Amino acid sequence: MVLRPWNERSDAEALHDAVLESLDTLRPWLPWAEAEPGSLRSRRRTLRTFAETFARDEDYIYGAFTPDESRVLGGFGLHPRVGPGGIELGYWVRASETRRGYAAEGAAALITAAIRLMGLDRIEVRIEPRNVASQRVVAKLGLVKEATLRRRFPRGKELRDMDLYTVFREDPLPETSARFLDPAGREISPQP
Template sequence: MTPTASRPAYTVQTEHALLRCWSPADAGPALRAIESSLAHLLPWMPWAKQYPMNVAQQAAHLRRMRGLFDLGQDFAYGVFSRDGAEVLGGTGLHPRVGEGALEIGYWVAAGHTGRGLATEIAGALTRVAFEVEGMRRVEIHCDPRNVPSARVAQRLGFTHEGTLRQRLVAPDGTRRDTMIWTLLADEYPRSRAAAVIVEAFDLLGQKLL
């Protein structure tokens, strides 16, 4: 996945959220959202082991993610309320699953779970992956025990291709299984993801979707 003059999508608007690439200036609200959600992030998200951290450390982390975004190497987005005032979670399009494919990752802050937000943002990035980036395949990976995450993939029309046994190391150091959910380009138009309300814009604010 290589950025062009118009790609990637720097800002994505859904019905209830604003997705945009992280900025170091988001460190304070991002830190508050993450540290208030650690109890429900730690079982599933290896990166959550880095916390607690201070605002300067968080700003440096967001700066690295923004750098990878601008270089076209990885695409992490903050998930904000529609007015941009509150961090609701994080998501991303990750080109680590092979040529012509992107993996979608997501987390939702503890105070905003159970409202369909993860399905909404994952559906929005599925549309961006297929309609803006022209991908052939989109994947979602999750621990089989993370039932809400698996339901997101299922609701959006992804197919459970298989479960890789003891493939990754969990945050507690144990080996964990990983479910692989996949949606192909020719399946996408019939999926629920294709109906998600979304607008996408490039770094100049020009509409992509």
């Protein structure tokens, strides 16, 4: 798997296909999927915003691709919105590529990068208690459930519970074979 920032010019169509194919699996868990299906044009605008926020160090959104980068496997993000020393990790995998280890592989790469390359202390993942697939991903990587944040996550008229999972820099880091590219397409290694 290759993880790299999205390219607004060359990735819009491939991302569009991956999202359209996955609406049924994404909608229950990801608020942004409720507004889907967007147009290809709006997809391009979204990728431009991703590139801008990445360049400003505000939000780090990555695409996950097959090794030759011809097919989108899913999307991953590191979101610095959870207080000093921490970052929130998010992920989705396209419907036709689930249960092949991609979420665990990409999440392991981003956790390692956040600690080794960005010098962060804590990675958080927020998961709804009913989202068994995502809970299995973090359990496999050794994250620990810290708390259930009750009635904290607005979805429509509801306020849903959210489980908070964390891993800290002194914890054993999960192994990954994902390749990791920086915004200029240079290979970087989050491994020691």
